[in-house]
Amino acid sequence: MTRLVLLGGGHAHAVVLRKFRDFVSKNLDVVLVNESPIHTYSGMVPGVIAGHYAAPDAQIDLARLARDAGAQFIPGRVLRLDPAQKKVMLEGGDALDYNVVSLNLGSVSAGLPAHAIAVKPFEGFFARWRELIEKGPNAPRIAVAGAGAGGVELAMAMTFALRGRGEVVLFSDRQVLPPAVWVRVRPVLERLGIGLRTTAPEDFDATFWVTGASALPLLRESGLKTDARGYVLVDARLRSVSHPDVFAAGDNASLEGADLPKSGVYAVRQGAVLAENLKRVVRGMPMLDYVPQKTSLSLISCGAKYAIASRGPWSAEGMWVWWWKNWLDRRWVAKFR
Ligand SMILES: Cc1cc2nc3c(=O)[nH]c(=O)nc-3n(C[C@H](O)[C@H](O)[C@H](O)COP(=O)(O)OP(=O)(O)OC[C@H]3O[C@@H](n4cnc5c(N)ncnc54)[C@H](O)[C@@H]3O)c2cc1C
Incomplete structure (x- = not known):
């Protein structure tokens, strides 16, 4: 049994789950961990504040998306990743072992003062x-x-x-x-x-x-190779350059040799390649390259x-x-x- 653990239900993993609907089998255990059972789509957030949308109009039900894909959903905050032990530690003390892990945890706002x-x-x-x-x-x-x-x-x-x-x-x-x-x-x-x-x-x-975006501290603390700003450095397959069983996409990843904007548009495009490569790594097949668009x-x-x-x-x-x-x-x- 191979266990694939998806950390964070961002844009890329939402795409992965949609493309995994016919893929999860008895020999593959897929687990999604996200701090909330819903994902709010940032592009519609200003519209919610302006009153053009109700909050649920902008939200994706991650728990259901996971269930429809045959995956298990675990609500919880990821505290630590240990790629040497292939273990994820969650808030509350639970730990998860994995064979392959994929990171789509997004980013945080830089320098948040206590009053803000x-x-x-x-x-x-x-x-x-x-x-x-x-x-x-x-x-x-x-x-x-x-x-x-x-x-x-x-x-x-x-x-x-x-x-x-x-x-x-x-x-x-x-x-x-x-x-x-x-x-x-x-x-x-x-x-x-x-x-x-x-x-x-x-x-x-x-x-x-x-x-502007800044990297979640747990990325650098994990010991994965990161860029100077602390984002997980990945190759064109969206695979960690230091740990081949770790993948990353969206804001928390940094494509080697490129300086891509931290934007949902890139996370979505990466999601399609990530889905394919996660299937291929499980099957032991050669993987695809992600080629970023020049403009968005x-x-x-x-x-x-x-x-x-x-x-x-x-x-x-x-x-x-x-x-x-x-x-x-x-x-x-x-x-x-
Ligand atoms: C107001 C606003 C409007 C924006 N509008 C646009 C836009 O119109 N178009 C665009 O392209 N970009 C937009 N962006 C940028 C966009 O939000 C990000 O670039 C995008 O969300 C990154 O996607 P992602 O898939 O990497 O991660 P995210 O969409 O941030 O998803 C990460 C997920 O991981 C979860 N998570 C985080 N940490 C943990 C943890 N420790 N444990 C468990 N779960 C965790 C989060 O809850 C979240 O569900 C906007 C940003 C803001 C702030």
Whole structure:
């Protein structure tokens, strides 16, 4: 019996489970571990905050997805990975042995201060947002730290949800978005009255932390070879360069020789190759190479049903872009229902 353990139910492992429906057999034991039985799709999170979607519209039922694939779902937090002993340690003391393990645990926001609210896990963030809106001050003053795509989308979604009641200020010490996107985003921020600051000396009712991705400490602590930022270094097969029975995809992986953005789009594409390679490693067959796309489509929602699209040097904006994004996002989540 071979045991394949999937750590984290991110985009890549959701794809793996969908492609494993006809693969799991008596000789293969597949286990998925995730801290929550649901996975919230980040692309729709700003839409949930703006009120365009209910939270379940943006969520994938991982427990059911695993069950449909013939896999076992274990709700729990991964604390430690020991690739030398081929063991995973979970919060609460349970341990899992594996023959092959695959990591899709995502990333965390860099430098979260004690007073700030992390946006990941999104389920906790939704609860804090609801609390602020329902029980907080009548006109809350909100800070959003980080002006990457996620930060600007959330600042605009919060402003839309407040409907003129309260204030949102965006903090960033540098311009993160590409210039071609920023020239479209900046006027929208101004139109919505979202202040843009470099430092945060003021008092706010809530500070939401959406700064750039940073690696989960357990990756480096595991002894797996990582890149300088602490992400698991993988080869083109999405296989750890130091431990051949460890695979990784999505934000927690770093493809050797490439500097890919930490974005769900890449995690999804890697998921398809990962699924195939996990099947092949179990069967002892030669594996496929993952070849990253040169550019990817970026869609930034602007609070109201209006969005900005860009791909390489091309960009566009309008209500039609929002409806396009809505169609793509809903279609993605529906694949796992
Ligand atoms: C507000 C916001 C909006 C975004 N919008 C977009 C977008 O529109 N398009 C895009 O491409 N990217 C977007 N991103 C970036 C995107 O969220 C990430 O790049 C993407 O989620 C990475 O996918 P992943 O599959 O690697 O991991 P994730 O989607 O983060 O999934 C990891 C899973 O592992 C679980 N997990 C983590 N740690 C543990 C642990 N210790 N034990 C057990 N389980 C654990 C988590 O709960 C989660 O379910 C956005 C980010 C933010 C913050």
